[in-house]
Amino acid sequence: MIGVDYLVLTLYMLGVLAVGLLFARLNRSASDMFAAGGQSPWWASGLSGFMTMFSAGTFVVWGGIAYKFGFVAVAINLCYGVAALAVGYFVAGRWKRLGIRTPAQFIGLRYGRTALHFYTWSMMVFRIVGVAVAMYSLAVVLVALMPLGEGNPLRDPATGHMSLTWAIVIFGGIVVVYTMVGGLWAVLMTDVLQFIVLNLAVIFVVPLMFMRTGGVAGFVQDAPPNFFHLTGGGYTWIFLAGWCAIHFFMVGADWAFVQRFICVPNERDARKSSYLFGVLYLVSPLLWLLPPLIWRVRHPLAPGATSAEIDHAAEQAYIMACQSVLPAGMVGLMVAAMFSATASMVSSQLNVFAGVLTSDIYERLINPQATQRRLVWIGRVFTVVLGATLLGIALAIPYLGGAEKVIVGITSLLVGPLMAPTLWGLFFRRINAKAVFITSGVCFAAGFLVKYGIQSQWLTDHAKTMDILLGVALPVVVLEIIRALGRSTSAGWQRVENFETAERAAAVKTTANRLPAIVVAWAMGLCGLLMAGLAINDPEDRGLLALFAITLWALAATVYGLSWWRFRAMQQEVSHAAS
Template identity: 55%
Template sequence: MAKIDYIVMALYLVGILSVGFMLSRKVKSSGDLFAAGGRSPWWASGLSAFMTMFSAGTFVVWGGIAYERGLVAVSINLCYGVAALAAGYFLAGRWKNLGIDSPAEYVSLRFGKPALHLYTWTMLVFRMVGVAVALYALAKIMVALMPLGEGVPFRDPATGNLGLHWAVFLFGLVVVVYTMVGGLWAVLMTDVLQFIVLTLAVLFVASMILLKAVDAGASLQQIPENFLKPTSGEYGMLFLAGWAAIHFFMIGAEWAFVQRYLCVENARAAKKATYLFAALYLVSPVLWFLPPMVFRVIEPGLDKEQAYILACQSVLPAGMVGLMVAAMFSATASMVSSQLNVFAGVLTQDIYKRLLRPDSSEQELVRVGRIATALLGFSLIGIALMVPRMGGAERVIVALTSLIVTPLLAPSVWGLLRKNTSLGHVFITVAICFMAGLVTYAIKNGLISLPSGFLSEWANWVRRYAQSADVLVGVVLPVVLLLFLDLSSFKRTNPGWTRLVSHEPEPIDSAGTHPGRMPACIVAGGMGACGVMMLGILPFNNEGHGMLILFAAVMLGLAAAILFTVRRTREQGKVQERWGVEKH
């Protein structure tokens, strides 16, 4: 990275911190801190959900599959869009119509306090460890791109790059601070800005890599065999169907996504947000994975996990590398901030308020919520710093808890749709699926051996088709169990269903928190800043001026169009208000 890249990266970090502090003025109550007062624009919620699905692994893992196997990486990611469409149609509006403050409140009403504790602590461990591993992976990728000179603070003497521990701490600290001070408003709006940065960076890389391929004389004959087929090896149709089903339950019931349905004004807005999320995932995977796929034709034989980064480095001008690093940070930051906010909300509203201090004031809840966010955030940073010393233990923790999480999400969705689903159904599904998953995990990792015969053949199939085995245990088994349990209690109405449908929502004290035109202005400001930045890096580059000017013009034009629309809407509102007063 050149000096201008560090400047771009620093400006980006300062920008999202500034947005967090600016939006802290919107936080007047716990409803603002964890639900945006129920006033989030649907498009902000949809873009935030889209970004929550991202991490740096999107570039490394799926980018590596795109480089190695081609179009199948696009097929896998299109499954997210299919799953989001189904979740939007069947579930998003239902969540909003419940009148609940948080997904944990739904679990408590529908299944009782034992289920609340099971869901809360299991998912908290799973998400905190998983997100910490993602933060560590992000830092490991980014430090390789960030050499520092002698005497520069945070430099690792052994590598000459930014120190890995410093990267984990600094990047984690930025996310913790803006999430703590700005709450869900900051999470939503920084996600929108991060979407802009990510989209700009990927569009620029895709355009430049195509030009590089043309200049290098690449042809269709150089494309590897089966590279453009939608399935490949273990990533067959069964896997894709199961992947879509898994993510239907995930998008439909995981708490970070449910929070996006609850923070908008009504059920229609919740559906629109999810449909936007789906539409983006049905279109954008082709764009994301174009760089590694084209780079395979230009430079075959590279390490697949480094392919995306190497493709970016080969075409990006000075300054744009910093923006690409910012985009990679954005991908993980969105996931981290979402999980911090949703679990801080659960600990504050559903554990502290409902179980410990029912009479606590809103000011107290805001204070406790920020403390909970900080504690979770620094715990996450601590876990991320310990990852190198865990010796693979973190992967075991994530793998074992993930055996419980998917079976937890399926009963949650089932209980939203069916009146006879009970706490017993939850525990039976989790217990059986966990045991089946544990056996499957042990077989895949060679921890147990089975006698010859049918069991041995089955074990060989599990090892050979590990992805399909995960689908059977993670999707087919819980659905079959829930279907059987549903049929066995078909005519019963569980008391939890009665509690849920008779629930009266508590009024949210969110006076003065209506966003007005603020979200649109933040988007325009972000686009304008990106446009100015691209013009600002022109003097530092000898090539690529035309592409930089083109992208800068597009960003500045979009920013101007948004501001013009905002101003026109404001003027129309003033005219209507004046007309209404005069008529009265």
Template identity: 50%
Template sequence: MSIYDYTVFALYVAGMVAVAGIFYRRNKSFKDMFAAGGQSPWWVSGLSSYMTLFSAGTFVVWGGLAYKHGMVAISINMASGLAALLVGFFIASRWKALNIATPATYIELRFGRTAVHYYTWMLMLVRIIGSAVALYALSTILVPLLPGATDGNGEVSVIPIILICGLVIVAYTIIGGLWAVLMTDVLQFIVLSISVLFTVWLALGDSGGLAAFAQAVPVNFLDFTSAGYSWFFLLGWCAIHLFMLGAEWAFVQRHISVPSQRDARKGALLFGALYIISPAIWLLPAMVYRTVDPTADPEQAYILMSQAVLPLGMLGLVAAAMFSATASMVSSQINVFAGVMTDRIYCGLLRPGASDGESVWAGRVAAALLGLAIIALAMAIPYLGGAEKVVFSLMSLFISPMFAPALWGLFSRHISASAVWLTAGVAVTLGVLLKYLAAPTGMLAAIPQFDGLVQWTADNARSLDIYIGVVAPLVVLSLLEIRGRLKARAAAGWLSLQSVAVHRETDAEASAADGRLPLMIVTWSVLACAAITTLLTLVNPGVRFEMATLSLLLFITAAILGRLLAKPGLREEPTINAPQARA
């Protein structure tokens, strides 16, 4: 990268920390720190949810799949978007109606204290590992772009990048709480959109346009299903993401951080609409690179395409987008579990009568500890010999079966805490059997009597997660639902949940106005991007028209946002602040 790229990347990182500083004084209570005071604008919640699903691995894994198999990578991600739309129509507003400050409160009310410990520690372990892997993946992508990161022997090292990126993420999460996480997610969306759209424009220009691209790709490259990814897989993938987006704590936190149930619904629908449309855009550079170099490393396809077409300074924006994607995912997990640790351990056990100020500082300490644990694990990954992948694979057996009863319990009064344990037990048993024991290299492969089962698992390798994570939980929960209906009485957890839920939203809550500050930050951020691209136009004579066009579009966008900001009906601070259950 050039000095211009380094400058753009540094300005972006500084901007993220500055945004956190703006929201520092807003964190006066536990609810402010971990639920944005219940006053996040719906569009901020929707864009933050969208970015939370990204990481640097998104460009590596899905970019690699798009390079190898084409359109099917877009189909799979659109299935995630469909799941998000279903969450918007049927689920998001129910979370807001529960009147809670953390998702752990719901688990305790609905399924009991033992279940909340199981959810808390299992999810925390898996998400810390996942965040560390994402941070490590980011560092491996940035190493070729940021030469000079070497260890004592002069060898290229990912450690400095992990340390710098990790500390920046932890810093702005600690300083600004959920407000900082939400708003930096919005900034990350802006940077990601600019970098991806510009890369697509130049990539298609270099390849001769869409028509030439379509003629140059292999047979079946533009089919919606291929390479073993069937319609059954897409349906199952949608169901898995319905469980995840509807019940995973990072997404639930977005649903409960807005002023009203209607805002929760609108935020989730925005997320879903974006994820239906955008995969065809941000996966296109990797697909186009298949026509440029059919023998390239698939996992490097996206960054190689970017390096091939982007002018001075814009590669720094792509590096910022990669950093953004990972930062969004990691900061979301830190904020969620720091909130749970503060609520459950500090305020619940150590200091039951803690003031709002104490709980905010306890939350910052918890966020720091979690962030440092993620950084340490990410730096250790090169020395683990791949062990983290085995652990993450084993833990993933628990995740979808954990979300299924949590989501089912939002709608049904008939399942009890037993649903959590039975669903997990059946799914883990099937997972160990099908993914490990009956795998072609597993113990059962050596026993002739199990040849049929081993062959079936080999033939359905891509669908095993669907059977384990969707079919098995739904069968178990359906049987428990039938049993509960035959007993004709509501589970105790359901009755406890109703005691804190808001059944009817007031007109004031439903019409609460968005604050001016989030829109102001977005407006100035777009204006800053426009100024940067204008300056870069001067040092890129070869693509001056394209850069000038991009700058003009950004200035027009900033002007439109400025007009919205000047509307007299936009209030500085929403005043609705209904009490919420915290424990």
């Protein structure tokens, strides 16, 4: 990275902080802070869900699989789209219909206080430690791209690059600040902006790489054997089917995704947000996995390369591909895109668990009389505490000796089986609180035995299949046995029905806020201005940069025009209703 790259990255960071401050004024209650007051546009919710699935590991892990096995990586990521479409059809509307403010509220109603604590603390440990590992991994990748001159206070003298500690503190601190100030509104809108930046960077890389590889025809002709097969390298059709099922549970029941369904105005918008998420994951994986795919064709593996050499080449494929073609300034944009991928995941988990601690622990158990203003303040305190904990874990990872991986590995044995009882509780009246503990106990014991107890080469060779059996098949079998043996409607089902009826009677119709569309339009316009500025200083790629600038300006004008048209239409509807 050079000076202009650092300028682009700095402007981006300032931009996301500005978004947090802009949306802070919308947070007047806990519902605003953690559910966007039910006023999020469906497209913002869908884009936010799409980005929540991303992390810096998306580039390293899936980029590496694309480099080694070709279109297998595309097929695996298409499963997310299939899962999200299924969730949109079966689940998303049901979550909105309940009238809950947080997903934990449903757990408390459906399964009771003990189950709520069990869900909250086990999932919080898993997610916070997992996100800390992701933040650390992101910092490792980014500092390798950020050399600094001598005398710079952020420089690590041993490497000549930005200090890993400062990278974690600065990048993580920015996420914590905008999440604390702006709440879910800031999370949603920064996710949308991050979606724009991510795709802008990737869309710019792809044509440049094709131009240097002989075009699409040259790419297809020079690709390795079986490069375009959708299975291989141990990833079978059975694995892909199981991957769809696992992520149906995840998108349908994980609290960060459920939050996206309850923050929109109505059930129809909840379904549309999940459909958008799904459609994007059906069309975008090929786009953002093309750089490592093309890189493999341009730089094939050396004959006789060792597995360690292959793994190293695969891990570096995405970064090397982008660095090979990006002009000055665009490397900074790519770094911003990689930051965006992890920032989305971090901010989502911070907000959802701050919401649980505020609404379902503090308000319900400690201070039921708390005012909405105090709940917003408490929510911000919890966001800072969780953020500080996350950053502390990320900074400590080099000294934990792999303990963080053990924690994630063990808690994952609990969290996976907790997704299925959540979904079963939405639809089946004979599932009670005992089902939660029986399912998690059986699956945890089986998973622990398989992962840490039995030393078997067969299990090692079929680890992916066992993950599917333990994460999907076993919880479903246990729950279906419990449902078949049940004889009466659980008390939790009745509590949920009573709550839903009361909320429906008291519900106030809400509409989507226009401000997100205005922010997106301005963001696109500013990105177009950035492209135009880079075009002036880059004669070689000036035409492509100018085309991007014009396209972004056209999109900005379209988005702003549509938002204004929709606003005027809503005003006319209100005036007709009044008359």
